[in-house]
Amino acid sequence: MTNTPAAVTADAAPKSLLGRFFGVITSPQATFRSVVAHPKWFGILALTTLVIALCAAAPMMTAAGQEAALTNQVAQMKTFGVDVNDQMYEAMRKGMSRAPYTAAAAIIVFTPVMAAIFTGILFAVFNAGLGGEASFKQLFAVWAHAGVISTLGQLFTAPLNLLRGQVGSATTLGVLLPMVDETSFLGRLLGMVDLFIIWWLVVLAIGLGVLYRRRTQPIAVSLMAVYAVIAVVVAIVRSRMGGA
Numbered sequence: 001m002t003n004t005p006a007a008v009t010a011d012a013a014p015k016s017l018l019g020r021f022f023g024v025i026t027s028p029q030a031t032f033r034s035v036v037a038h039p040k041w042f043g044i045l046a047l048t049t050l051v052i053a054l055c056a057a058a059p060m061m062t063a064a065g066q067e068a069a070l071t072n073q074v075a076q077m078k079t080f081g082v083d084v085n086d087q088m089y090e091a092m093r094k095g096m097s098r099a100p101y102t103a104a105a106a107i108i109v110f111t112p113v114m115a116a117i118f119t120g121i122l123f124a125v126f127n128a129g130l131g132g133e134a135s136f137k138q139l140f141a142v143w144a145h146a147g148v149i150s151t152l153g154q155l156f157t158a159p160l161n162l163l164r165g166q167v168g169s170a171t172t173l174g175v176l177l178p179m180v181d182e183t184s185f186l187g188r189l190l191g192m193v194d195l196f197i198i199w200w201l202v203v204l205a206i207g208l209g210v211l212y213r214r215r216t217q218p219i220a221v222s223l224m225a226v227y228a229v230i231a232v233v234v235a236i237v238r239s240r241m242g243g244a
Contacts, residue, residue, distance in 0.1 A: 012037035020044060024148040028203050032142060032210040036134075039141035045112060048144070048151040053107040055154035057100035059161035066096040069103075072168065119143045122208070132212045142207035149203050153196030171195045185239045192231035201227060 012033040015023060021044065023031030059065035070093055074084050084092075119140045126132040126139075153171060160170040169175070174182055174191030181187045205220035 014038040014040075017043045017047065020145060021047065021148055024145050024203060025152065028206045029210060032145065032207040035141050035145050035207070036138050036211050039135070039138045041137070041141040041144040044141075045115065045144040045147070048147045049108055049111045051151050052111070052154045053104040055158035056107055057104040058158050060096070060100040060103060062162065065161065066099055068168075069099055070096055115140065115143055115147075126208070126212055130212075134211050138211055142211050143204070146200060146204040146207050149196060149200040153194070153200075156196070169194050169196075185235055188238045189231060189235040192234055197227065198224070 014037075015031065015034045020031055020035065023034075060069050073092060074089065077084055119136065122143070123134075123136055123139050127134065153169070157170045161168070171194055172191050173193045173195075174180065174187055176195075177190055180190055182191060201223045202220055205216050205223055208214070208219050209216035
């Protein structure tokens with residue numbers, strides 16, 4: 001495959017913040033042409049991060065949500081071999097009143113950091129490895145706008161979690177196929193496969209394809225392959241260690 005510059009057609013007009021937000025959902029390819037030509041990232045990153053933070057915190061404002069979050073934390077600690085005694089459990093339970101605020105703060109702080117890290121990885125792969133000519137700012141804008149799909153997933157999940165009194169994703173194959181034992185390897189693997197993550201990967205592939213003038217399908221297949229490997233590895237680790 002030949003290398004091509006990240007130029008876009010001159011008729012890629014700039015779009016408003018809301019136009020870009022909904023455009024990523026309804027017409028991602030056209031929207032990413034505009035994003036690449038006019039790589040504005042701050043507004044969309046701030047909007048999506050704030051919405052995700054609020055959606056993550058909302059279920060933990062209820063007693064049932066706090067209990068679910070506590071159960072999840074204990075299970076995660078046991079996965080890594082930490083023995084949670086009665087004193088530790090009681091201290092964690094008392095700290096649950098702060099959980100909505102600490103969860104929201106963590107998302108607000110770490111989302112831009114993780115965005116920069118993963119953009120750097122993609123920049124190394126496509127620019128240094130494959131000879132692409134996109135700027136870091138363009139690539140960061142593509143990453144930030146793909147996050148609209150993650151935001152949509154949170155907007156879908158948060159009301160369900162409020163009703164269920166739970167935390168975590170409500171759109172994994174594990175949730176959709178409850179007949180599979182969640183403690184089995186298959187159950188843990190299905191719990192790693194989230195429909196909104198798959199959608200996000202497809203949209204990210206579209207954005208990368210527009211940015212680097214490459215076909216979307218090979219990029220999407222590569223991203224899905226990485227996701228599949230991560231899901232299998234995590235499922236294996238949790239199965240062997242007995243984590244949730």
